[in-house]
Amino acid sequence: MSSPPGIDTPAASGSPATVPDAAALAAELAAAGRLAPDWADAWARVDRAAFVPDRVRVPAPDGYHRLDRADDPARWHALVHTDTALITQVEDGTHAPEFSLRPTSSASMPRMVAAMLAHLDVREGHRVLEIGTGVGITAALLATRLGDDAVVSIELDPRVAADARGALHRAGHHPHLLIGDGTCGSVEHAPYDRVLSTFSVHTIPPAWVAQSRPGGRIVTPWGSALYNGVLLALDIDTDTTGPRACGRVVGDAAFMWERGQGVRGGVMDTVRDQDPGTPGTTTLDARLLVDDRDATFCTGLFAPGVRRSIGRPPDATREGGGEFTLWLVDAQSRSWACVDHTPGGTVFESAVHGPRPILAEVEAALAWWGAHGRPERTRFGLTATASGQTAWLDDPSNPLPATHSDMCP
Numbered sequence: 508m509s510s511p512p513g514i515d516t517p518a519a520s521g522s523p524a525t526v527p528d529a530a531a532l533a534a535e536l537a538a539a540g541r542l543a544p545d546w547a548d549a550w551a552r553v554d555r556a557a558f559v560p561d562r563v564r565v566p567a568p569d570g571y572h573r574l575d576r577a578d579d580p581a582r583w584h585a586l587v588h589t590d591t592a593l594i595t596q597v598e599d600g601t602h603a604p605e606f607s608l609r610p611t612s613s614a615s616m617p618r619m620v621a622a623m624l625a626h627l628d629v630r631e632g633h634r635v636l637e638i639g640t641g642v643g644i645t646a647a648l649l650a651t652r653l654g655d656d657a658v659v660s661i662e663l664d665p666r667v668a669a670d671a672r673g674a675l676h677r678a679g680h681h682p683h684l685l686i687g688d689g690t691c692g693s694v695e696h697a698p699y700d701r702v703l704s705t706f707s708v709h710t711i712p713p714a715w716v717a718q719s720r721p722g723g724r725i726v727t728p729w730g731s732a733l734y735n736g737v738l739l740a741l742d743i744d745t746d747t748t749g750p751r752a753c754g755r756v757v758g759d760a761a762f763m764w765e766r767g768q769g770v771r772g773g774v775m776d777t778v779r780d781q782d783p784g785t786p787g788t789t790t791l792d793a794r795l796l797v798d799d800r801d802a803t804f805c806t807g808l809f810a811p812g813v814r815r816s817i818g819r820p821p822d823a824t825r826e827g828g829g830e831f832t833l834w835l836v837d838a839q840s841r842s843w844a845c846v847d848h849t850p851g852g853t854v855f856e857s858a859v860h861g862p863r864p865i866l867a868e869v870e871a872a873l874a875w876w877g878a879h880g881r882p883e884r885t886r887f888g889l890t891a892t893a894s895g896q897t898a899w900l901d902d903p904s905n906p907l908p909a910t911h912s913d914m915c916p
Contacts, residue, residue: 526554528556529554529588530551532555532590536618539618541621546624546625550621552651553651555587556588558614560595564593565586590617594612595613613642615645623645624648624649626726626740627726629652634698634700635657635658636659636692636718637705638689638702638704639663639705640661640667640668642671642674643670645660646675647675655682659683659696661687662689663689668686683696690708690715691714692714697718699718699719701726702724704727704728705762706728706763707730708728710891711725711729715727716891717750724743725740725752727739727741729889732812732813732814735762736759736761737756737758737760738759739754739756739757739888739889740754740757742754752891753888755888756886756887758885777837778834778843778845784844784860787856788854788857789854789866792848793833793855796815796833801876801883802876805872806876808887808898809871810835810868812839813868814835817833818831818834833845835866841861842861844857844865875908888900888902
């Protein structure tokens with residue numbers, strides 16, 4: 508496997524001085540118990556404002572609102588130096604409403620970056636591969652802590668990479684910056700003691716495992732089309748078949764998908780009004796896939812590729828606990844299912860369409876989850892090797908059932 512093409516710069520000496528605004532943000536995170544003590548100094552030296560572009564989009568209930576530093580410098584400055592995620596790039600959509608644009612790069616919420624770095628557990632002398640440079644803040648933190656030469660960062664988007672490179676250099680950081688597909692890693696700079704991904708994946712890329720040292724660690728957001736997502740911390744060891752990564756869910760982490768693993772298109776695009784589906788009934792409690800994160804996460808493991816959407820009457824409110832329709836869709840097979848939930852009911856009207864038995868899969872998944880004590884998502888883990896990956900509950904020796912017929916006792 509070849510290294511992705513890119514820009515490689517020599518290590519530079521020197522470390523930025525403490526920045527008042529950065530130190531204040533670090534103190535805020537520390538006071539909230541969200542900053543590991545060994546990272547406090549690095550956070551106090553990396554000024555987030557040096558990496559966030561002048562034009563950003565701020566998450567809002569109806570989408571992403573634009574914020575231009577020139578129009579409102581005080582608000583821009585306040586948001587940059589608080590624990591807030593900022594969208595820095597969206598996909599092209601000239602004719603689309605702004606709320607429908609899909610974010611493709613961001614300055615992640617500082618508390619999330621701090622949590623990921625804490626789970627990474629870096630030590631002096633470690634070499635780190637970061638997948639997804641983004642605006643460059645995490646690369647700057649790693650370089651401040653470990654030194655420029657110890658950090659390799661890969662960004663897929665050349666424009667994003669160029670902006671990050673400029674920001675890093677202006678701030679005095681010169682890590683190894685590469686442009687290419689981060690799922691391939693970089694053989695040239697391997698092996699790595701730590702691998703950190705800043706986007707979500709369904710499947711752990713084999714290159715991340717192969718390029719890690721024994722005793723190394725991979726930290727990445729992980730999830731399914733139904734649930735994005737959780738944070739995995741995987742430790743590297745070897746067995747008779749070669750290197751493997753094994754570890755468990757250590758928290759929540761809703762990140763953008765790796766561009767090759769994301770699911771595109773609207774959920775309801777698969778449902779066609781002219782085909783009402785085959786009617787039926789179900790005892791599935793749709794509220795579990797609306798309000799219960801553990802149930803939704805578990806179901807997503809058993810029903811890969813299935814997405815959801817919630818339909819409510821025009822006058823209904825989420826807090827009201829009233830009627831709603833749960834739609835479950837697999838765009839690839841053009842299959843869908845829906846369940847009409849009525850408060851107080853035990854049997855609900857449903858409909859299914861397409862070759863994939865989505866409703867039966869979801870019913871079986873929730874039955875398995877209930878039969879196993881409704882486990883929290885932090886009880887699940889993953890083992891990944893060059894040949895594939897296996898999810899498990901509590902221990903790698905307890906893998907999840909491979910077929911739907913095995914799911915229920």
